[in-house]
Amino acid sequence: DAKTTQPPSMDCAEGRAANLPCNHSTISGNEYVYWYRQIHSQGPQYIIHGLKNNETNEMASLIITEDRKSSTLILPHATLRDTAVYYCIVNLGGGYQKVTFGTGTKLQVIP
């Protein structure tokens, strides 16, 4: 799996958009970008994933640069419940592919 680099922490005001960056400069052409988050003392929760096109779902948007070397997860209107550690992972996506976690970004949503 390609390695990822994320800032260790970020703050975001409640109601504002949270933009979480991730660098994955060694990503290969068939590796997907996945985002998960972990709220304290719970298992990681799937947010979104993409290959090269931008993606949007009910939770977030994922913007992947054209060269695929970086991506940004966007939470359009952050709430206090979005306070969590966010992990960016690149993975081939097959059922046998193990998922390894980096250190993630601790997002603190401030009232």
Add this chain to the structure above:
Amino acid sequence: GAVVSQHPSWVICKSGTSVKIECRSLDFQATTMFWYRQFPKQSLMLMATSNEGSKATYEQGVEKDKFLINHASLTLSTLTVTSAHPEDSSFYICSARDQDSYHFGNGTRLTVT
């Protein structure tokens, strides 16, 4: 959506005893499941890959005789921490893949006294 259920959510045991943790995929089949361990304020560390009907694959530095993994069916994998010691106290999390995303259990908090 797909759900992975983990049981128990927490357990306290005495040093020297063994503890079994179950991981079930509730509405999908998983030939492969993954076990992680997480210490406070650290990221998840992959321990092993559990393969249905065959031996588990352990990550470097993880003792296979200490952490026994059994994946007897397409919906159940178990992790047994044998002869537990206080340093085994941790948060254990399992994961399985359904179609195009990985799903995680809610973890098991193990405390060894």
